[in-house]
Amino acid sequence: MTQGRSFTIGRRSLVQGGLAAGISGIAWRDRADAAAITLNIEVDAGQNELPFRWNAAALKTHFGFDSKLLSLPFVGQYEKLVTELTARSSVYDVLVFPPYFLGDFVALGFLRELDPYFHLLDPKLADYLPVYRDPVIKRAGKTYALMYDGDLLQLTYRTDLFGDPKEKAAFQQKYGHDLAVPTTWEEFMHVAEFFTRPPNLYGTAFYAARGFCYAWFINIFAGLGGHWFEADMKPGIDSDTGVQALTMLVDMKKFAPPNILQVDYPTLNEVFLNGSTAMVVQWDDLALKVENPAMSKVVGKGGFAPCPVRSYMPYSRVMAVSAFSKHPAEAYKLISYMQQPNVGITYVYDPECGEDPYRESYLNPAAVKNHTGQPTMSPEAAKSYVDAIRAGLEAGYPELSIPGGPRYIDILDLYVNQALAGSLSPKAALSACANEWASITEAEGKSDQQKAYSAWIDSFKQVGLKY
C-alpha cells in the first residue's frame, strides 16, 4: 500500500510535475530563444560605438536580444565590408556605414529592403530632415537604411578674436572691409591670413591628411558653384572652378600649422580646442567639444556658422540590415529603435560621441543635452549651434552616392592630397583625377551612371536642395 500509495502519488506527482515542467519549459524556452539571439553590429571603432553601448540594456529589455559590437577601423571599413559581404558572410546583422557606400551596396545586393519591416516598429520618417530622408536612405523608392548620424561641415570660429575691437580695426585697415564671419571663400582667405601669427596662432587648419582632404576641397568647390559631374558625366572637377578651388586649398596651407598634411579629424579638433587656431571648417560635432571644459581650452569662445556659400555634407552614417543576417526582423527592430526620436536625441548632442542631428525635432536649442539629459551648452551657444546647422543644411551640398561612389571619392582624395603635397599642380591633379573618374564611369556603364546620377540629383532637388 505504502508502496502503491507512494506509487500513485508519485505517478500523479510525476504527471503534474511533468506538465508543470513542460509548461514552464516552453515558457523558459521562449525566453531562452529570445535570449539566445545576439545581434552583431558593425560600426567604426571609437566614439561612434557609444550610443549602441548606452542602449544595449534597453534593447535587451524591449526586445529580448543581446547586441554585440564588432568594430572596424574607420579607415578600411569599406574594404572589410565588401570582402565580408561578397562572401555572403552572416557575421554582421546590422551595418553602420556612410551613405556613399549605399550606391554600391544596393547594386551588389548586400542590404535588405526595410519597408516590409516598418510595421514592426514605425521608423517615424516624417520627422526626418528632408535632406536626409529620400536622398540618403532610399534608392529607387525603396528604403535600405535609417539614419544614425547626419554629418555636415560647419565653420567654428573664435568669438573673442572676431569681437576684439583692436583686431577689428587692424583688419579694416588691412583689407578695407569689416572683420566678420566669412560668407565667401575670398573673405575666408583674408581672415585666415590675418590671424596667422605663428607659432602660437594660425588663421585656419583643415583636414589635409589622406582620407578626407577631398571633402575640404569639395566644400570650396561647391561654394564656387562646382558640380560633381555635368549631365553627360563629364567630371565637373576638371574645370576652372575646380582648379580655383584646389588652388585656394593649397594656398590655405600658408595660414595653417606646419604639420597640416598630418591633420586629420582628431588633430583638427585639437588645433581648435587648444586655442591655436582662429577658425576651422570641421564636422559640426566640434561645437559640442568646444563647449566641453574637459576637452576644450576655448569654452565660451566658440562661434558657429555655416560654411561660406555652401556646406558640404561628407560622410554621415546610416544603419542597415545585412542581406545575409539570420535575424533580419530583430536587426530591423534594433536600427529602428536606435533612431526613434526619443532615442536619437540622447546621442546626437552628446560631446562624447560624434553623431549629429538628422530629425527636424532635434533642431531645437533646448534639446542640446548629453545622453544623461544634462545640457551641454549655454542656451546662447546652443541656439547659435542649432541655427548654424539649420542654415548649413539649407545650403547643403550632398556627398556623391552613386554606384562607384567610394572609388570616385578615394581617387579624388588621392589627387587632392598630391596637390597639397606639392607633387602635382592643382590643374594636373584634377585632370589626372578626371581621367580616372572617366574610367570608373566607363567600367560601371556610362548610361547607367548617367541615370543613377540624374536620379540622385533629382532626389535632392525634390526636397528643395539647390544643386
Added chain:
Amino acid sequence: MGTTVAGILSPGRPGVTRNWFGWWLMAPALVMFAANCIFPLAYAVVVSLKNYQMLIPVPARFVGIRNFLDIFSDPLFWSSLKVTASFIAGVVVLQFPAGFALALLLRGMHRFQTLAATLLLIPTIIASSVAAFQWSQLFNYQFGPLNFLLGLFGLGQPTWTASPTLALPSLLLVDFWEWTPFMMLLLLAGLHALPGDIIEAARVDGSRRWQIVWRIYLPLLRPVIGIALVLRVLMSFKTFDIIYVLTAGGPGTSTENLAYYTYIVGFRYFNLGYASALAILQLIVVAVLAKALIRLTHRPSLGGAT
C-alpha cells in the same frame, strides 16, 4: 639510385614499391603545398588575364595580357615602383653597413654578447604595426618626443611623415630601427662560422684590423651577405604595415610603394584583374632581383661558396 627516405624506411621492398611508399609519405606535404602555393598562384595568373572587377556585377571576361599592358601606361604604377626602388636602396645602403658594424662589435665582445644581441633584437621581435604605431607617437609634430628633443637643441621641428620630402626617410628610419638587428644577427652568425685559423694567420702576418675585415671577413662572408641582402630586399619589396599605419601612402603618393598600391587597387577599388597582374609582375621582378643578387654574391671567382 641513391638512398631515399622510402628506401631507408622499407629496406626490404623492391625499388618501385619503395618509391610509391615515399610518394605516399610526401603526399600530405605535396597536397598542402599545392593548396597553399600552387593553387593561389595559378588562380592569380588566371584572374590577371580577366577584367575582373568585384564591384561591377557583370561576369569577368578574358582580356589576355591587357591588364599587363595597362600597367606600363599607369603613372601610379611608375611612381610606386620609384618609391619601392628608393626604399629598397635606402634599406640596403643603410642597414647593411650598420648591421655589419654591429655584428663586428658584438663579435668583439667577450662578455654580455648574448644579452646585448637579445636587447638589440627587440625591435625585430615587435610586430611591425605596433612598432609603426609607437613611431607615429614619436613623430608627432606637436607632442612627439623627437621634436621636443630637437627643439631643445634648436634644431627645428620637422613635420616627419607629414612632409612629402621627409615621409619616405621617416619610413626608412622606422625600418632601419626595426630590421638592422636582423641584418646584424645573420652577419654575426656568419662571423661566428668563419674559420679561426685564417684570421689568426692574418694576424700573425701583421694584418691590420680593417685589412682583416676587408680582405678576409667580407669575402668569406659573401654567401651570408648574399642571403641577408636577398632576404632584406624581398622583405623591403613587400613592406606594407608601416606604410599603412604611418602614412597610408601619403602625402600624395610619396610613400606609396608597389605593395601598397596593389592593395589599394585590389581592396579599395576591387579591380582584382588589374591587382592580380600587378602582383604577378611583382613576383617576376622580385624573382629576377633575387636571382641577380644571389649570382652577384655567389660568384666563385670572388670566393663565395656555391
